[in-house]
Amino acid sequence: MADRLTIGEFSRITHLSIRALRRYHEQGLLLPAEVDPATGYRSYTPAQARPALTIRRLRELDLPLPDIRRFLEAEAAGEGAADHGSAQQIVAAHLRRLEDRLGRTQRAVQALRELLDPQAHRAVSLEVLPPQRVLAVSLDVPPGAGLRWYDAAMRDLDAAVGRRPVLPPGGRYEHMLFSEGHGRATVYLPAEPPLPPGASDAVRELHLPQRTAAVATHCGPHDDLDLTYAAVGTFVARNGLRSADLVEEVYLVGPRDTDQPDRWRTLVAWLLTSDSARSSA
Numbered sequence: 001m002a003d004r005l006t007i008g009e010f011s012r013i014t015h016l017s018i019r020a021l022r023r024y025h026e027q028g029l030l031l032p033a034e035v036d037p038a039t040g041y042r043s044y045t046p047a048q049a050r051p052a053l054t055i056r057r058l059r060e061l062d063l064p065l066p067d068i069r070r071f072l073e074a075e076a077a078g079e080g081a082a083d084h085g086s087a088q089q090i091v092a093a094h095l096r097r098l099e100d101r102l103g104r105t106q107r108a109v110q111a112l113r114e115l116l117d118p119q120a121h122r123a124v125s126l127e128v129l130p131p132q133r134v135l136a137v138s139l140d141v142p143p144g145a146g147l148r149w150y151d152a153a154m155r156d157l158d159a160a161v162g163r164r165p166v167l168p169p170g171g172r173y174e175h176m177l178f179s180e181g182h183g184r185a186t187v188y189l190p191a192e193p194p195l196p197p198g199a200s201d202a203v204r205e206l207h208l209p210q211r212t213a214a215v216a217t218h219c220g221p222h223d224d225l226d227l228t229y230a231a232v233g234t235f236v237a238r239n240g241l242r243s244a245d246l247v248e249e250v251y252l253v254g255p256r257d258t259d260q261p262d263r264w265r266t267l268v269a270w271l272l273t274s275d276s277a278r279s280s281a
Contacts, residue, residue, distance in 0.1 A: 003045050003046065004033065004034065004043040004044070004045065005043060005044045005045065005046065006041070006042075006043055007021055007022075007032070007041070007042045007043070007044065010043075010044040010048070010049070010052075013046070013049055014049050014052045014053060014056075016052055016053075016056060020056075021042070021044075021052070022042075024052070024055055025042065027065060028069060029055050029065070029068060029069065029072065030048065030051060030052055030055055030072075032044055033045045033048065051072060051075070051076075054072075054075075055068060055072070058071070058091070061094065061095070061098060063090075063091065063094050067090050067091070067094070070087050070090065071087045071088075071090060071091055073087075074087035074088070075087070104223060107220075107221060107223040107224060108223070108224075110224070111223070111224040111227060114224075114227065115227070121231070122216050122227065122228055122231035123216060123217075124214055124215065124216045124231050124232050124235040125214075125215055125216075126212065126213075126214060126215070127212070127213060127215045127269070128210060128211070128212050129208075129210065129211050129212075129213060129215075129248070129269060130210060131207065131208060131209050131210045132167075132190050132207075132208040133190070133191070133192055133193060133205070133206075133207055133208075134170075134188035134189060134190050134191060134205075134206050134207075134208060135157055135160050135161060135188065135189050135191045135195065135199075135203050135204070135205060135206070136157075136186050136187065136188040136189075136203070136204060136205075136206040137153035137156055137157060137186070137187050137188075137200075137202045137203055137204075138184070138185070138186040138187075138204075139153065139184075139185060139202075140182070140183070140184055140185075141177055141182055141183060141184070141185050142182055143180075143181050143182045144181070145182075149185070150171070150185075150187060153187040153202070154169065154187060156199075156200040156202050156203050157169070157187065157188070157189045157203060158189075159199065159200065160189075160191075160195065160196060160199035160200065160203045161189050161191050162196065164191060164192075166189050166190050166191050167189075167190035168190075168250055168251050168252050168253075168254075169187070169188065169189050169190075169250075169251050169254075169256070170187075170188055170190075170248060170249055170250040170251065170267075171185060171186065171187045171188065171248070171249050172185070172186040172188070172208075172246055172247070172248045172271075173185050173186075173246065173247055173248075173249070174245060174246060175243070175245050175246070175247060176245075178229075186206070188206060188208075193205050211244075211248075211269075211271055211272075212271075212272045212274075213248065213269035213270055213271045213272060214232045214233075214235045214236050214241065214269070214270040214272070215232065215267065215268065215269045215270075216228050216231050216232050216267075216268050217252070217265055217266070217267055217268070218265070218266040218267075218268055219264070219265060220261060220262050220264055221261035221262070221264060222264070222266070225266065225268070228266075228268050229247070229268060229270075232247075232268055232269075232270040233270060235270075236270050236272070241272050242272060242273040243270065243271070243272065243273070244271040244272055244273050246271045247268065247269065247270050247271065248267075248268075248269040248271055249266055249267065249268055249269070250266070250267035250269070251264075251266055252265040252266065252267055253265040254266065
């Protein structure tokens with residue numbers, strides 16, 4: 001038939017090797033339009049070029065085979081098929097994961113370039129943080145907890161604060177939370193008392209005293225927050241200051257404010273002991 005192409009002809013118009021086309025057939029991704037029962041020769045139609053090239057891109061992007069099959073079945077069924085939308089969502093979700101991975105790779109490259117540049121540095125200063133009244137949730141973070149504990153604490157705090165205007169949220173963390181993967185954490189929202197009725201039992205009023213810290217403002221996503229920690233920690237060590245074994249983060253601009261990570265601003269304050277603060281003064 002005029003609309004049939006040999007596997008060699010189909011290979012030439014798609015730039016897919018004959019070996020790849022055979023593999024797609026064996027994997028159940030692209031079935032030939034016809035297979036000669038006597039010779040086993042495969043033939044294809046011109047209309048199969050687009051699906052073939054789509055499969056190539058999906059395989060290059062490491063979409064799992066079951067998801068590719070589901071996508072192709074839905075595409076063949078047409079726009080009206082019930083599972084067409086969900087199949088499209090599978091591919092869209094995979095593309096978002098790839099974009100996220102690409103973003104992380106790009107940020108890792110930027111951080112590495114900074115580390116390899118002997119002239120690059122992050123500005124650190126010694127500052128006195130003013131006293132504050134806050135509503136806080138304190139907890140012992142267990143190993144392997146991820147960030148679920150932080151999200152839960154913020155939900156309780158947001159419910160307690162309600163519509164009252166507040167300053168940016170913050171957190172106070174034991175250093176062992178980062179070095180050991182577990183430790184004490186306090187998440188807070190600046191707010192004037194009293195604690196409203198009906199607030200979660202986890203929320204309490206807390207007075208943060210005046211405190212001295214080595215401070216740096218981290219700009220952008222948190223992927224390279226370790227570089228800012230290294231800068232303030234090195235500052236403390238080089239100047240012979242004594243750590244209070246606590247670090248405080250203030251989320252000046254964060255995910256609550258914008259979905260553009262490049263605009264995030266995080267204050268990192270490495271808290272010092274009172275005697276160290278007096279000697280530095």
